[in-house]
Amino acid sequence: MSGNSPQPIDRVQRWEARTAWPMFVLSVVFFAASVWSLADDSLPVHLRTMLALLILGLWIHFIVDFVLRMAVSRRPVAFIRSRWYELVSLVLPLLRPFLILAYLWRLPLFDRFGAAGQRARYLVSVASFALLFVYTASTAVWFVERHDPHANIVDLRDAIWWGFCTIATVGYGDFTPVTTFGRVLAVGLMLSGIVVIGVTSAAFISALTERVHRAGAGRGRVRRGS
Numbered sequence: 001m002s003g004n005s006p007q008p009i010d011r012v013q014r015w016e017a018r019t020a021w022p023m024f025v026l027s028v029v030f031f032a033a034s035v036w037s038l039a040d041d042s043l044p045v046h047l048r049t050m051l052a053l054l055i056l057g058l059w060i061h062f063i064v065d066f067v068l069r070m071a072v073s074r075r076p077v078a079f080i081r082s083r084w085y086e087l088v089s090l091v092l093p094l095l096r097p098f099l100i101l102a103y104l105w106r107l108p109l110f111d112r113f114g115a116a117g118q119r120a121r122y123l124v125s126v127a128s129f130a131l132l133f134v135y136t137a138s139t140a141v142w143f144v145e146r147h148d149p150h151a152n153i154v155d156l157r158d159a160i161w162w163g164f165c166t167i168a169t170v171g172y173g174d175f176t177p178v179t180t181f182g183r184v185l186a187v188g189l190m191l192s193g194i195v196v197i198g199v200t201s202a203a204f205i206s207a208l209t210e211r212v213h214r215a216g217a218g219r220g221r222v223r224r225g226s
Contacts (some may be wrong), residue, residue: 008074015069016106023065024103030058031097038139039156062099063090094140097132101125119210126203130196137189138163144182151178167193 037043037051066086073079080087089098105125110117142159145151153159153175162175166189177183 008072012069012073012079015072017108019065020103020106020108023062024100024107026058026061027100027103030055030062031100033058034097035135035156041155059090059096066090094136094143097136098129100132101128104128123203126200130200133192133196134163134167134189135160137167137185137192141177141182141185141189144179144185145177148179148182151182153177153182163189166190167197169193 033051033054037048037055043051066083070076070079083102086099086102089095089102105121107121110121113120138159139156141163142153142156145153145159153162158175165172165174166186177186
């Protein structure tokens with residue numbers, strides 16, 4: 001192989017850069033179809049079947065894309081080590097919505113704006129993670145609670161409402177988990193919510209502070225130049 005030929009890792013990165021937008025859009029469609037299928041009990045059978053086939057087809061597509069990139073890298077262990085979060089999201093059904101974050105991070109849109117674009121990528125990723133975290137935790141509680149005869153979290157929409165109320169420490173009390181495992185998950189959401197909200201708030205405050213400092217420095221240069 002000549003010295004000018006791209007290395008396997010370069011080919012993987014080019015592949016990911018070229019497919020970033022399509023894969024991001026497909027991951028959003030996958031997430032939307034999953035939520036719709038789970039949340040709407042009144043869906044007719046044919047529509048529910050179509051959604052199930054769409055979800056299955058997209059999931060297979062994500063797996064094939066992962067395997068092909070791993071093959072192109074020619075270093076499967078290193079590839080999996082650097083993209084373990086993708087593999088976990090593909091294997092565990094409950095974590096598949098987090099694929100959005102993997103593809104969101106690769107979008108070339110942020111690279112066009114230098115350091116400001118990287119900060120925007122970080123902020124969008126942190127905010128998206130917070131939303132997906134609440135959704136995933138709420139879905140897990142719903143799965144645990146829905147078949148209990150004493151449960152009042154039997155609808156995914158109610159579970160998501162409960163999740164956001166819980167992580168925001170509002171605690172309206174409309175819905176509460178009654179099973180032991182459901183309560184364990186709720187405690188985990190409460191404790192993790194402190195970290196998630198703290199990190200999200202810190203990221204936005206840091207970006208806002210930096211923007212204010214830059215604006216102040218810009219005005220100072222204008223005054224000195226006048």
